[in-house]
Amino acid sequence: MAFLDSDSTTTRIACAQLTLRIGEPEANRAAARDAIERAAAAGAEVVVLPELTNSGCIFHDAAEAAAAAEPLDGPTVADWTAAARRHRLVIVGGLCERDGDGLIRNSAVLVDQTGLRAVHRKAHFFGGEQEFFVAGDELPPVVETSVGRIGVMVCYDQEFPEYVRTVVLRGAELLCVPVNWPLFPRPAGERPSEVVRVQANAAVNRMFVAACDRAGTERGVPWTGGSVIVDLDGFPVAGPATEKSADLLLADCALATARDKRLGEHNDVLGDRRPDLYRSVTTPLEEAR
């Protein structure tokens, strides 16, 4: 693989921030197809789409979520796989999924030119999601792709730094995170708190992170629209976008540089960990679970 020859080989990453329409799956698929085509035309090699791209998010009830769900061999993944094959892309997108057991999941898939490579079921639910979905019970996938090792999680998952560590410890160079960030008030001049979390996750792990959000408003819930691509030092290299509109973020990232966890002459952000200390924590809260 060419990228092994040099740390300076870059990969063009895209976040396709979209406005989606709940109850209009074909329009959503068309919006995603169009964004993927624009990203490919702009030279992207990895395209990240929002959480629940096929369905939207603010369901009235479980029946509506179930009606919007589709299997992994359904039309959305077929669209993405076809586009990945056509343009030699890696695509990570959020899917309202009906799994093989008929359970409804808030999932993200990674597809490439060879087809479906991995699916992640969101393990940490935000808001009332447990009414609509069954949570995943697995570690997030880390997939060896033609451009490097990519980890996948969904939205609130990345607000648990322990969970993020699990992808870094398994070699992820880039973490792709489809998100739907509801817009919360924040002080003037401040970035969304979710963006700050992305920045810190990137920095403490020396891993690239691409989070793709939605724009616009759905059933009265405005989205943050804070899509962002962050480098190993925790600084944005594209975005954060704004909440107002669809947007296509692009950044060229030397993914292989994320294999080097050194920080100056003496430090290594993974090697410096003291898991002997963290493992010893047994708290009343953890015991109670």
Add this chain to the structure above:
Amino acid sequence: MAFLDSDSTTTRIACAQLTLRIGEPEANRAAARDAIERAAAAGAEVVVLPELTNSGCIFHDAAEAAAAAEPLDGPTVADWTAAARRHRLVIVGGLCERDGDGLIRNSAVLVDQTGLRAVHRKAHFFGGEQEFFVAGDELPPVVETSVGRIGVMVCYDQEFPEYVRTVVLRGAELLCVPVNWPLFPRPAGERPSEVVRVQANAAVNRMFVAACDRAGTERGVPWTGGSVIVDLDGFPVAGPATEKSADLLLADCALATARDKRLGEHNDVLGDRRPDLYRSVTTPLEEAR
């Protein structure tokens, strides 16, 4: 304790960002005494001082560090305990310590009007510190004080989110972190990456964090001077300061509100954790340790 009666009772927190002079312990102690007096005059109830306040940081060799070290019953802790008693303060400050076994430690102490309450020995070393110090092997202390539960760690310790979790899981409402952040280049308009980490630690744990840095330059190493006090949502309520000078940050924080980990109607940043998933990680890296 009055603070139990109402979540709205606030505690005035101070970060006393100082310029220190290596090799001049009495001048450093005087600078700290002066800053504590100013903080007390401004109504502070908790005062955080920088890492290695008595000694400075950029040692030539282990002998210089050893010569600068003092025991827990030495003049620096005596100064702080006297000031704490005089003004009914909690003081958290960094100390170049010679411990009971004669080992040299990069420590932080918490003192209050009753005397020395806790000492933490830095467990994660940055730069060449292992040449000068012996690392701590303990979890950071969490101390029940008259204003609330306070956790203590030192500088690079807080760049390990797993370690930060250990103080939150033991009930810390405020984390006080003496730091010496060497100044690294950063893109125009960006906050120091260390400040971003503080913000994320506060937000994912819904805990207040006060990090007290140094200003100025020591033996050619400029300090970030990024002292900051951050609220439960991860937004700065005082600072970040700038690298140019000593500074006294003040913020009124309702520490008891940090006991409530809820985030909206459905979420709880501790209750939403899935430790079953994180515990299951056994990686080649961890196995090798």
